[in-house]
Amino acid sequence: MDREELLALAFELKGGNISPEAFVNRMNLEPFQDLGEVKLDHNRAIRRGFAEIIYCPGKSEDQLRSIAEALSDRDGTFLFSRVRDDQMKILIESFPGIEYHERARLAAVVGPSSHDRRISGVTVVAAGSSDVPVAEEAALTAHYMGCDVRRIYDVGIAGIHRLLAHAEQLMESKVIVAVAGMEGALPGVVAGLVSCPVIAVPTSVGYGANFGGLSALLTMINSCATGVTVVNIDNGLGAGYTAGMIARQSV
Amino acid sequence: MDREELLALAFELKGGNISPEAFVNRMNLEPFQDLGEVKLDHNRAIRRGFAEIIYCPGKSEDQLRSIAEALSDRDGTFLFSRVRDDQMKILIESFPGIEYHERARLAAVVGPSSHDRRISGVTVVAAGSSDVPVAEEAALTAHYMGCDVRRIYDVGIAGIHRLLAHAEQLMESKVIVAVAGMEGALPGVVAGLVSCPVIAVPTSVGYGANFGGLSALLTMINSCATGVTVVNIDNGLGAGYTAGMIARQSV
Amino acid sequence: MDREELLALAFELKGGNISPEAFVNRMNLEPFQDLGEVKLDHNRAIRRGFAEIIYCPGKSEDQLRSIAEALSDRDGTFLFSRVRDDQMKILIESFPGIEYHERARLAAVVGPSSHDRRISGVTVVAAGSSDVPVAEEAALTAHYMGCDVRRIYDVGIAGIHRLLAHAEQLMESKVIVAVAGMEGALPGVVAGLVSCPVIAVPTSVGYGANFGGLSALLTMINSCATGVTVVNIDNGLGAGYTAGMIARQSV
């Protein structure tokens, strides 16, 4: 509830249109939907056309069913992230037209009033072929945010010429998501080539002293190239979402 | 054995009612029950009406059976925490009326002289729907300690209005258990709203750089809000037990 | 601002006593004092008689002066924690009667309407003589919260009889703050002896693999004794404050 809405509400109260008790209740009850153990947050993002995201791990079948039921009445785009196979079955029951991307473990219910025009300028680069699932999670999230996403995969720094061959595409981007496991050096090299923000996604790809992605995370956090910011290990969704936010600002 | 009991025992010895050897034995043998590899600690807590707790992981079937046998003769409330399915079968044999809460993996044998009157003022808040199993372990433990527990779930800080909608309930509490995974920021925000102690429970919910709950634990330990104390990752039982201790003091 | 105050405010608005704009401003401006870079939080705690705490590290001289100036007009008890020597000089200028405890690096301005009657039941135990500064920070904080604090120092577990000699005092407490460095085992042993909450404070005392107190912190977090909760390394203030909160509930 922003200042204007609050003012409006206050005027209604002042004019006697609503009681003080109703006023307090309105302030408390808006804008989420209480399903008991789950409180669905139809936040301002969705009103602006952003996709609403449901993070699936740890959700029980009952919880997921009540969420699906609550959403089925509403318009908008809903993303279900990190969906397990058994959870996917529940979702298909509620949303027969749901789009499922297996490698990225992402499912999408696309609302009727979804975007036709695509926002350009989002590029997703991935260091190795094993990083593709996380890269796809990022690319698809930005896609469902309304972006036209360019993908450049398997361009890790151990063969720098593969990356340089795409330098022009990189330089034309408005925002780049750079995904890498193992040593995680790709985002720093990319950021040195371009003048737009680079969102770095460490992955858990690797072994031994990669410590489940910690090594790549530290590399990216310590990057000496300006313009690099970092999200959690394997968090393609967060990177794609932020990339979508940035790209939309340029429109 | 406290000072008064020791004095009483000493007077008995002085008066010749018991022998010195018996005196020494009494001092050694009380107050636990030696089952060989297991030494059951019917400690002072149970004499004051607290529940006695048996932590089940790592217990062999033989050990658990001998514990059940020893307890079955006695009055009181017994909690079995983190019960595995195969262990639950053993418990049901010994205690047909045992109450089992699957999500919290907590089983309770409630004694005949259990509480009727409930102590109010314990609130359990949970950040996400995936944190509910740990939150339930806390809530149920406090319940079996004799408390009337209020639950507020899925009020994580990413949508602060969901929490603020329950600000009044939080402010009325005597003690709050705040359960959160991932970034673990909920307890600090709650503690800033209230003037009662907040017991923070980090959970292992999350992925990547959450390191099995370490991230949430560090967040809570570093909380700059006064009144926050912390228990081990996923330790709903410890939090609920301490909350029960604090609530009972107010009676 | 709690529900009652909000309702009252809403009735004033409804009755036309205040304008909607004033209503919104009142909601925004209360209850902190904006000094520019510092926003003094005269929170509800102080209205209930709790001490207000200013954490001094990192505060510039200018910031501290503006805080002192803002506080000097007001009633209440103010605690300045971890005061450096140069900061102490500034405080003495503003508050000639300030009480300074050098080992605990704690300074207190005690308001005229401060407590006469002391709340009993808070005990502070410390494992080693090097832990005394942190223990004193806890004890003094509880003292300025209105408690009568009992101190038991140098009773580490390497000579368990020293602790057991005070078992009776421990058992009479309503809440215990247990301070320990090195291996940090004291709180667990204490909690096994009593039936009240134990707030564990790890200290950075030790060397080598104590890693600045991390070892003691982990010991305490992993304590298998119920009733133990933990605060940050060397955080005597937080422990003393929470102990005061708990003790006051029993009144």
Next chain:
Amino acid sequence: MDREELLALAFELKGGNISPEAFVNRMNLEPFQDLGEVKLDHNRAIRRGFAEIIYCPGKSEDQLRSIAEALSDRDGTFLFSRVRDDQMKILIESFPGIEYHERARLAAVVGPSSHDRRISGVTVVAAGSSDVPVAEEAALTAHYMGCDVRRIYDVGIAGIHRLLAHAEQLMESKVIVAVAGMEGALPGVVAGLVSCPVIAVPTSVGYGANFGGLSALLTMINSCATGVTVVNIDNGLGAGYTAGMIARQSV
């Protein structure tokens, strides 16, 4: 050298205007300036009006002098970050009009063709008054990138009302830099309130188990609010620079 320039160069070569040897040299020598141990990177950023940044720690006096000399012939804005006092003396000799911000340890040489018009929409929020130096480094960097920066300081989550009082300003921002030490929860709360990207800066402010800022870094990386990306501990410069990049895209 982008595709167009390379094509142009190739046409010149084809036309015989330059020799193949010259062609190879041109490809090698552009676009940095080799000062021996230092290679000044006048990269594309500066040609687009971005500030050029010199990171000062570890630079010897000789190295810094040769850099200053090389820059003094050129137009543009130069930022010197984390300047030590002895380094500042060298800079003042070369650039009498240099602007120095002591708390942020940032010095700026502003070129004659610098921005008059300011880009709006960058907000810097800081959790505590001790975080101000890092927040100022971010705010000043964005300022020298041509932005009009709004500052909201001392709005940590332990008193959430201080932050909510500025909710409207936050919601109007195009990009927010959120700076916090200790538990580091501020960026996650802010991101839940707004629909623009939030760049999180952990600081080393705190003690004990904050591990020099690691705790705050982990909190922010694990944030469950979408739109949060993270930079290195105390890296106000990187956050301010990226914020400037994003804000400029909206123009």
Next chain:
Amino acid sequence: MDREELLALAFELKGGNISPEAFVNRMNLEPFQDLGEVKLDHNRAIRRGFAEIIYCPGKSEDQLRSIAEALSDRDGTFLFSRVRDDQMKILIESFPGIEYHERARLAAVVGPSSHDRRISGVTVVAAGSSDVPVAEEAALTAHYMGCDVRRIYDVGIAGIHRLLAHAEQLMESKVIVAVAGMEGALPGVVAGLVSCPVIAVPTSVGYGANFGGLSALLTMINSCATGVTVVNIDNGLGAGYTAGMIARQSV
């Protein structure tokens, strides 16, 4: 080969009884048995009556068979530690009379000239019933070293009276192995009660911030009680072996 043997060998060489080439070979080939990928070390320990130990994890079936074959010709006591079920089958084929202790995952082939007389003074204490498998590995290892081992289990510090009830037995010991998981405080308390060496064994028992036993290891390494030394997490064998070494010195 010690100085005396080398001298003797040198005299044989000098006297012409062996050739220089034979001399060099003798120096190289003694005293292990080369089975290709495995080199069996019949070291001096076994000649003094110590048990020879084969660590089984990671050994392939072929490797284990060739070891069993090589040992079957020889006298002495052989311990196989951490035996998997499939490995046990191989061992039973070669050594029908092998003694297998399932909980400790330890198998023993006892030679005909094994000890009749037992060395007294080794005590094994364990904090919880879940620590018993590791404690048994220690106790059995010391047993096969020729010791008469006393076991005191489930005497963790959360109920210190259980331990104190056995204080007399502890004080009579020549060496104590103290096994504990979770907070790992038992060895420090025991060492404060006795004047003999205490070998501390951290176990991986616990959850959350115990980090697979790291917490208990750090507790024990930081013990302020003199006389405590530590072995690896779950290394009952190493502790039992060292205890056997110490006990034998007292004979």
Next chain:
Amino acid sequence: MDREELLALAFELKGGNISPEAFVNRMNLEPFQDLGEVKLDHNRAIRRGFAEIIYCPGKSEDQLRSIAEALSDRDGTFLFSRVRDDQMKILIESFPGIEYHERARLAAVVGPSSHDRRISGVTVVAAGSSDVPVAEEAALTAHYMGCDVRRIYDVGIAGIHRLLAHAEQLMESKVIVAVAGMEGALPGVVAGLVSCPVIAVPTSVGYGANFGGLSALLTMINSCATGVTVVNIDNGLGAGYTAGMIARQSV
């Protein structure tokens, strides 16, 4: 593309033999093969007779098939590392003559023009029999690089005479790969005996505080013997490859 090739290309352009557009394309397209999500890097190594390596974990069946198809047209030696069983089936279909080493999980397709003459001087030593799989990965990689590899296994430092018996062979080597888990001390001891480089490979063999090989890695990185360099935990391939590089320089 090195300077000479670039010069040649430039001369062709200058002479009008190729168009500027073709020139730019040639610079971009060489020398890798774009299979979409995978970009095969037939780098300069293979042109000099080095084996080309495909790291298999995380590769999907589709990705692996497209790689196999691309390679089947070409000459050279290809190594597939860390092959899973299901991946091996795909490889056998494409390369019926593929050589598979199960313990090392390494498969090799040997080209017709492979080496006949073997380069001597590479020695692989392993501390324990459980380290053999990693040691074999190193030995086989060096073998396919054209080296004649000497293996010395189960010579850990707990029985130093086993290692010293092979001192002469160690001293004759040009480069040594030293593989060890647990405490990881072998490479340091070996380096003290020889005057050639020692490549240290920590393995994840061990338990408890070995932390998946971190302990051995730290031991090797901290080795005070000069000449020791280290690769990732269990990275036999990297060690064998580098050993091959060094041995070939001596020819």
Next chain:
Amino acid sequence: MDREELLALAFELKGGNISPEAFVNRMNLEPFQDLGEVKLDHNRAIRRGFAEIIYCPGKSEDQLRSIAEALSDRDGTFLFSRVRDDQMKILIESFPGIEYHERARLAAVVGPSSHDRRISGVTVVAAGSSDVPVAEEAALTAHYMGCDVRRIYDVGIAGIHRLLAHAEQLMESKVIVAVAGMEGALPGVVAGLVSCPVIAVPTSVGYGANFGGLSALLTMINSCATGVTVVNIDNGLGAGYTAGMIARQSV
């Protein structure tokens, strides 16, 4: 107080020689001396001729003076460990004949009834010359425990022949203290040569990834040689004390 003393006390009580109140007091007051913030533990060790140890870091001047005063009336050997220069001045005032060892930062007050006859069999080995201060702390502690200590220094494993030259002396020992920093491999090699217990002392000597001694600590804890137990980083005192305990058992 052992069983016999307690029985005797009980008989006195039964016989009416002492009152029950006195009985309780006796049980509580023995056997430590309460100096307020310090509780001097004249434990059983000193009655058996062991040295009593005062750990000096963190002790205030007042605390140290009260300790010195309390000790000056008593017989026995007192060790002051890790003494700072200013603390040493206080000790010299109280104990003019105090023996001070600067490198080991150890001071000793030797009682008149101290040992004449020395116990043989304790050997202290150190890997590097920088480890000598810690090694000396161990050697001197064992010396004041009544042992005749043999020192072998600068025999690190990077030149294994230096250690092997002393193999005979090592084999004759009853217990060995092995001190090493950096990679910390010395204790494992030593334990492979001997059949007595080896107490490993990691030191903080080294740099980079030694992490203040953590690397050496992990090496020693993971040692695959049986008979190795470990103390805290730089804890020469603990190692020397335990070595003295073991050596005395053999007399």
Next chain:
Amino acid sequence: MDREELLALAFELKGGNISPEAFVNRMNLEPFQDLGEVKLDHNRAIRRGFAEIIYCPGKSEDQLRSIAEALSDRDGTFLFSRVRDDQMKILIESFPGIEYHERARLAAVVGPSSHDRRISGVTVVAAGSSDVPVAEEAALTAHYMGCDVRRIYDVGIAGIHRLLAHAEQLMESKVIVAVAGMEGALPGVVAGLVSCPVIAVPTSVGYGANFGGLSALLTMINSCATGVTVVNIDNGLGAGYTAGMIARQSV
């Protein structure tokens, strides 16, 4: 002592030229020089023309003087690494012609029979100007090993064109030492460009989450480019020494 020397010694013994006692002594006393607390290791390296290295940190003045005295009688090149200023004074007294390199903190005494002819092929690259001291330690060490060293500094990956401008020089090298702090990505990029071994040196340059160089170390250890091996943080000496070893093999 290699096999040939041992055989020769054995023949002398057999022929009666030396006594068995002398034989044993010869085996023990060679080849190090015992200075008491220091044992100078004139190892085989120096006989082959390698420099002998004395690591100075932690050495007392007495230790250093006795080393200098022992060396002054001998021929050869001696390197003193990480020399402190006060240590340098002692060295200058003993070796007036000593060459001192202040940034690298390396001092060298060059023997009369030192190398005239230089071995080519060693290149040292450094990512930033702050890494130069470590890079110089590597370059100078290789220089004193007899190599002609090429230096390429300030070519970090944030401006990849700076590195590519030197691609030709890199490709011509026989071995490359790559030095980098912060994110530490340089060695991986370099290794992708060349077909010779790359020795990676992480430095402690950076701040925040670089954890004193740990981040760069992990990056390098996880490098997916083949041919990269790693030394300790800031260990320029070890890298330069190994590079010298490899370069000499090619002669």
